[in-house]
Amino acid sequence: MGILPGFVGPASTLRSPNVNDEELINWMVSAAPSGTPKAPVWLCPTPGYHPFLALGQGPVRGVFEQDGVAFAVGGGNLYKVLSRQIARGIAISPAIRTDTRPTTFATFNKATGHQLIFPSGNLLYLYDYVSDTLVNVPLDWPVTMVDFIDGRFLGLEALSNKFHWSDLEDGLTWPLLPQPCADTPVPMPAPPNRPAEPGYTSLFNGKDLTGWKASADPSSFKVENGAIIANAAGQASHLFYDGSVGNHSFTNFDVRLDVLARYRSNGGVYVMTEFQPQGFPSKGFEIQVNNSHSDRIRTGSLYHVVDLSNIPGKDDEWIPMAIKGQGNTITITVKGEEVVRWTQPAGWESNYDTASRKIAPGTIAFQSHDTYSVTAYSNIRIKLLN
Helix, strand or coil, X not given: CCCCCCCXXXXXXXXXXXXXXXXXXXXXXXXXXXXXXXXXXXXXXXXXXXXXXXXXXXXXXXXXXXXXXXXXXXXXXXXXXXXXXXXXXXXXXXXXXXXXXXXXXXXXXXXXXXXXXXXXXXXXXXXXXXXXXXXXXXXXXCEEEEEEEXXXXXXXXXXXXXXXXXXXXXXXXXXXXXXXXXXCXXXXXXXXXXXXXXXXEECXXXXXXXXXXXXXXXXXXXXXXXXXXXXXXXXXXXXXXXXXXXXXXXXXXXXXXXXXXXXXXXXXXXXXXXCCCCCCCCECEEEEECCCCCCCCCCCCECXXXXXXXXXXXXXXXXXXXXXXXXXXXXXXXXXXXEEEEECCCCCCCCCCCCECCCCCEEEEEEECCCCCCEEEEEEEEEECC
């Protein structure tokens, strides 16, 4: 209220015992009538919240919009709102007019779907836009909530933790989802068998982490089925090559490997870096491994130097990658296609978020980004260049 000189707010707890700042979200400042003591302005209810439409008996328990048409459930009816003050009621059942609980809606496809489902009174109803018909879906279990996720309808059984699923286009059947859902993860595919090419030396024996050194929490890395699996046990951790090849310091090199990211996972391959016990490496470059994480910088990017939005592969797919550093140029190849060729400009010190992200001798490292991200690395080999 600093821009309103003279405004006096609800200072008296006797007159305004329940007022606080968080409750003043639907109020506006308005000119006070002449002669009002203390201030020329009042705090008034926000205008514009006027009755739009009365929907029969009972409270409005849910509203849904599809193709510019609003649908609402009020009392024992589904209403199709045609315009202001005009709605056509489609009877559900007089027996459930006493249901005052909020309801949920789900549709097959927000853009092209023509089926709207919603629960009411522990019963399930289906409205078809095309035929303009409303039917009760026969269920042998009470439904309390619905949604549409990953290509199927889900219904929550009342007073339970059980979910049922259905494709309403196919018979209106609602089988029970396997319980518990989270205990049946998709196994990670085995990495391809890729022997080191002539002139290349393997940096990983496929059995253990000999020659590698972990920062932060070493339990964030393990070896399974010939691959290094990265999944942070807590804070972000990194696994640095610390072996004898090149005395783990590479200037001109060609690294080849296969990388994999699981669903919504984020990881990376560092080059020209050095061991540090905590945090994200402050030296060197990260090559991103990420197909579906909320970070929009995708696999093959030279992170925060050349960022790519194209997704070159799928989650749970082993992706062949090559990273070449020679002179002042870094080249990144994904699935045999060059996606980055970056030459460091003269006078380059670093990018905007890392202390020393520049071309210099250094080692290789893998990132374990967070507890929800699982990435994997295999067939790691290097050729030292002149």
